[in-house]
Amino acid sequence: MSDSFTMNEAQPRLLDTTDQGLIGAPLDRPEGALKVSGQATYTAEYHPEGMCHGVLVRATITRGTVTGFDETAAAALPGYLGLFHGPEFLRNPAQGMAGKAPTQPGDRVAYHGQPIALVVAESFETARDAAARIVVHYDEQPGAPVDPETAPSEEPDDRTVQGDLDAAMRKGAATLDRAYTTPGHAAAAMEPHAALAEWEGDHLTLHGALQMIRYNKAELADAIGVKPEQVRVLAPYIGGGFGSKLGISAEHISAALAARALKRPVRVVMARQTVFDAILRRTETAQRLRLAAETDGKLTAIGHEDRISNLEGEGFAEPTAAATQFLYAAPNRLVRKTISRNHRTPSGSVRAPGEAVGMFALECGMDELAETLGICPVELRLRNIPEKHPETGQTFTAHALAQALREGAQAFGWDKRTEPGTRREGEWLIGMGVASAARTNMLIASSARVTLTRDGALVETDMTDIGTGSYAILGQIAGEMLGLPIDKVSVHLADSDLPGASGSGGSFGASSAGSAVFLAARKIRDELAKRLGCAPEDVRVDRGQVTGDNKKAALADLLVEPIAMEASIESGETAKTHFSSGFGAHFAEVAVSEITGEVRVRRILGVFGVGRVLNEKTARSQAVGGMIWGVGSALHEELSHDPRTGHIVGRDLANYHVPSHADIPAKMEVRFLEERDDHANPIQSKGIGELGISGAGAAVINAIHNATGLRVYDFPATPDKIVQGFMEHGR
Amino acid sequence: MPISLKVNGVERTLECDTRVSLLDALRDHLDLPGTKKGCDHGQCGACTILVNGRRINSCLTLAVMHEGDEITTIEGLGGPEDLSPMQRDFVSCDGYQCGYCTPGQIMSATGMLAEARDGMPSHVSESLIGKANLSDAEIAERMSGNLCRCSAYPFIREAIARNTEQSQ
Numbered sequence: 002m003s004d005s006f007t008m009n010e011a012q013p014r015l016l017d018t019t020d021q022g023l024i025g026a027p028l029d030r031p032e033g034a035l036k037v038s039g040q041a042t043y044t045a046e047y048h049p050e051g052m053c054h055g056v057l058v059r060a061t062i063t064r065g066t067v068t069g070f071d072e073t074a075a076a077a078l079p080g081y082l083g084l085f086h087g088p089e090f091l092r093n094p095a096q097g098m099a100g101k102a103p104t105q106p107g108d109r110v111a112y113h114g115q116p117i118a119l120v121v122a123e124s125f126e127t128a129r130d131a132a133a134r135i136v137v138h139y140d141e142q143p144g145a146p147v148d149p150e151t152a153p154s155e156e157p158d159d160r161t162v163q164g165d166l167d168a169a170m171r172k173g174a175a176t177l178d179r180a181y182t183t184p185g186h187a188a189a190a191m192e193p194h195a196a197l198a199e200w201e202g203d204h205l206t207l208h209g210a211l212q213m214i215r216y217n218k219a220e221l222a223d224a225i226g227v228k229p230e231q232v233r234v235l236a237p238y239i240g241g242g243f244g245s246k247l248g249i250s251a252e253h254i255s256a257a258l259a260a261r262a263l264k265r266p267v268r269v270v271m272a273r274q275t276v277f278d279a280i281l282r283r284t285e286t287a288q289r290l291r292l293a294a295e296t297d298g299k300l301t302a303i304g305h306e307d308r309i310s311n312l313e314g315e316g317f318a319e320p321t322a323a324a325t326q327f328l329y330a331a332p333n334r335l336v337r338k339t340i341s342r343n344h345r346t347p348s349g350s351v352r353a354p355g356e357a358v359g360m361f362a363l364e365c366g367m368d369e370l371a372e373t374l375g376i377c378p379v380e381l382r383l384r385n386i387p388e389k390h391p392e393t394g395q396t397f398t399a400h401a402l403a404q405a406l407r408e409g410a411q412a413f414g415w416d417k418r419t420e421p422g423t424r425r426e427g428e429w430l431i432g433m434g435v436a437s438a439a440r441t442n443m444l445i446a447s448s449a450r451v452t453l454t455r456d457g458a459l460v461e462t463d464m465t466d467i468g469t470g471s472y473a474i475l476g477q478i479a480g481e482m483l484g485l486p487i488d489k490v491s492v493h494l495a496d497s498d499l500p501g502a503s504g505s506g507g508s509f510g511a512s513s514a515g516s517a518v519f520l521a522a523r524k525i526r527d528e529l530a531k532r533l534g535c536a537p538e539d540v541r542v543d544r545g546q547v548t549g550d551n552k553k554a555a556l557a558d559l560l561v562e563p564i565a566m567e568a569s570i571e572s573g574e575t576a577k578t579h580f581s582s583g584f585g586a587h588f589a590e591v592a593v594s595e596i597t598g599e600v601r602v603r604r605i606l607g608v609f610g611v612g613r614v615l616n617e618k619t620a621r622s623q624a625v626g627g628m629i630w631g632v633g634s635a636l637h638e639e640l641s642h643d644p645r646t647g648h649i650v651g652r653d654l655a656n657y658h659v660p661s662h663a664d665i666p667a668k669m670e671v672r673f674l675e676e677r678d679d680h681a682n683p684i685q686s687k688g689i690g691e692l693g694i695s696g697a698g699a700a701v702i703n704a705i706h707n708a709t710g711l712r713v714y715d716f717p718a719t720p721d722k723i724v725q726g727f728m729e730h731g732r
Numbered sequence: 733m734p735i736s737l738k739v740n741g742v743e744r745t746l747e748c749d750t751r752v753s754l755l756d757a758l759r760d761h762l763d764l765p766g767t768k769k770g771c772d773h774g775q776c777g778a779c780t781i782l783v784n785g786r787r788i789n790s791c792l793t794l795a796v797m798h799e800g801d802e803i804t805t806i807e808g809l810g811g812p813e814d815l816s817p818m819q820r821d822f823v824s825c826d827g828y829q830c831g832y833c834t835p836g837q838i839m840s841a842t843g844m845l846a847e848a849r850d851g852m853p854s855h856v857s858e859s860l861i862g863k864a865n866l867s868d869a870e871i872a873e874r875m876s877g878n879l880c881r882c883s884a885y886p887f888i889r890e891a892i893a894r895n896t897e898q899s900q
Binding site for chain 2: 029030032033034035036037038039040041042043045046048124125126127130188189190191192193238239240241242243270272273467468469470618619621622623625626627628629630653654655659660661662663665666667668669
């Protein structure tokens with residue numbers, strides 16, 4: 002990792018000059034055949050000789066101390082191997098990119114469902130039975146606050162205050178002052194959280210369902226008190242993450258500790274209910290949005306205050322107003338956060354932390370303000386696009402909001418939108434809604450190695466593919482740079498022995514790890530130029546030919562000696578002078594039953610500017626996936642808590658309603674605008690997976706308003722709330 | 733206790749605890765981890781397999797209840813080198829992302845097409861008798877027992893639609 006490239010200035014668009022035809026091409030995923038034939042191996046599917054099975058024991062109190070375990074009934078079971086607990090156990094998973102152990106509470110319990118011990122047995126069935134037979138003795142500290150409304154709270158001091166919001170609200174020609182609430186959300190990745198730990202001497206190999214290998218290795222080593230070089234983490238296939246697998250959690254630590262004590266491989270797979278209880282959730286939010294505008298729609302004030310919750314000591318705070326800070330211009334601004342410290346399952350990153358819930362308030366508020374002003378909601382947004390970052394004054398990099406709104410409106414048939422509550426098909430009221438999309442784009446330090454031989458190229462990095470398409474796009478970048486067809490490129494990922502990348506999170510993985518692969522391949526091109534005898538800036542490597550300075554050679558002829566190059570990238574000056582974000586616009590059409598209050602989404606169009614698209618097919622899937630999450634948060638998803646204990650109720654996939662096939666129309670359309678983000682990274686790309694959810698739910702809610710005339714402020718917009726609205730409006 | 737199953741056309745015998753689900757028997761005892769465990773409660777569909785030609789959630793049934801049954805899992809549909817048309821279409825339509833629900837989606841779709849061929853109606857069928865026209869609404873309804881959190885739904889259904897009788 003000697004010479005790291007720092008992103009200090011805009012980079013030339015080298016990928017626009019290559020001619021291999023791979024970049025952006027809608028190629029199938031290279032691992033596709035393995036996935037559809039059941040041959041892609043996920044964490045719980047390795048069966049080393051002598052493997053035994055662990056099941057987590059979890060607290061049945063909300064707050065207090067564990068004073069003892071009675072193993073008698075469990076130990077009587079044939080095949081019982083033991084109970085493991087102790088100071089290394091974790092209170093909750095590490096937050097994303099922690100790189101060190103999360104809180105290790107000893108015998109303290111801080112929320113209902115907290116993992117407190119691991120039972121290990123010869124079989125899963127015995128371990129499950131034994132875990133239920135462990136009797137736990139507690140010294141309970143009753144009265145733990147679990148209601149964010151009444152629990153003690155604190156206010157971090159990073160608020161934004163510009164101008165005078167209150168004065169602007171008094172003077173505004175049109176104003177809006179609304180409260181919005183969103184419930185907690187679960188990532189609910191399809192693969193339950195899992196670990197398989199195996200020791201060889203004092204070296205640990207851990208297969209884990211994990212998104213950020215470089216950080217996870219450090220977290221694991223720190224938590225169990227070994228050196229990072231004694232730990233190897235592997236996660237070649239991960240069954241979805243969405244933020245829930247960013248940091249190490251109870252299954253990893255407990256498997257590692259039990260495996261060390263038993264001198265046998267130990268597998269721990271969380272039951273689905275454990276995943277709900279013991280994995281970081283998205284916080285519930287209570288938000289207040291204030292807007293003031295002149296009669297022409299120019300905003301004069303934006304205020305966004307929110308209350309979120311997390312357990313004491315957790316540094317993560319959902320950045321609810323993240324998009325509000327830069328999406329629209331207004332001279333008077335206030336952004337303020339309150340953190341409720343309570344004893345619910347702690348909160349952390351779930352897909353697009355911040356925007357996913359904060360944009361409900363901002364974008365539904367803009368819709369309502371547009372109605373008050375008598376201005377088209379698309380037009381209102383167009384009139385308020387800032388020239389520079391309204392808080393920091395940074396220059397925006399490629400900024401597609403206006404184009405996305407205009408092109409989207411035309412493609413969607415926005416001109417056919419009627420007055421609220423006026424379009425009807427039998428019992429169904431039909432409406433259209435719009436919302437802006439925005440999600441900050443980041444570059445996170447990443448390294449990769451590319452090796453080029455006569456047989457092709459090998460890409461190696463600890464980057465993960467959680468369904469995002471890393472295997473596809475990293476191969477495409479290397480192939481494009483090295484003039485190889487895609488079947489001559491192999492990609493090895495998610496092994497902590499490989500160069501460390503950003504991991505999957507914050508939508509920064511493709512651009513960050515992709516840039517490292519790009520730079521490693523560029524070094525190889527430099528070496529090829531040297532071998533050909535031309536200047537590095539003159540070399541072209543296309544379709545197996547290397548040319549430059551009127552010289553030409555077959556690639557294979559220059560590869561008598563293979564070339565291996567490693568490269569690293571980190572963010573630099575451009576991240577200070579410029580502000581990079583994905584932008585876009587969501588357009589939704591819904592039908593609302595006047596009888597049942599049921600909302601059917603008929604079609605959604607998302608138009609996005611995400612810089613260079615690396616693979617149209619996987620990019621589209623990422624965007625649509627995010628848009629469907631938007632539908633889920635608008636209409637279905639809601640974590641509920643027992644008011645006495647804070648315990649999550651309905652903690653399974655039958656009671657926590659993620660969208661299903663029947664909820665989602667076939668017409669989920671995506672358009673990517675032709676764009677390059679020169680200041681983001683040397684491949685000019687931006688994140689996609691979270692931009693798709695950011696604003697999508699608000700477009701659905703705004704469409705419900707257009708269909709029915711009703712406004713919902715407490716999400717999700719379930720049928721009971723719609724029916725209630727109908728009744729209040731005398732229908 | 734001992735059990736014999738015919739799995740993907742091969743007679744398999746195993747000695748297992750009566751508490752072992754058919755799903756765990758496949759994944760942990762018969763070395764067929766292609767069938768996935770997403771919830772263990774019949775709520776997500778990731779464990780869908782065919783038993784005697786009909787789709788079921790293999791987590792909701794015990795292995796010992798299936799003495800002599802014919803089991804088809806994703807491994808029996810086609811390997812990476814000889815994918816079935818449905819498997820190929822899932823790849824080309826990008827009818828997946830993380831891939832974890834995918835074997836269940838494909839097995840469910842395979843079973844669903846057989847149900848439709850046999851004249852079984854769904855909640856959204858216009859008529860209870862006669863062959864169902866496998867419109868997108870029909871496919872969506874019949875596939876709603878299979879969750880996909882990556883939310884590849886439109887592309888999963890596109891892949892399935894390519895394999896209906898009407899499209900053949």
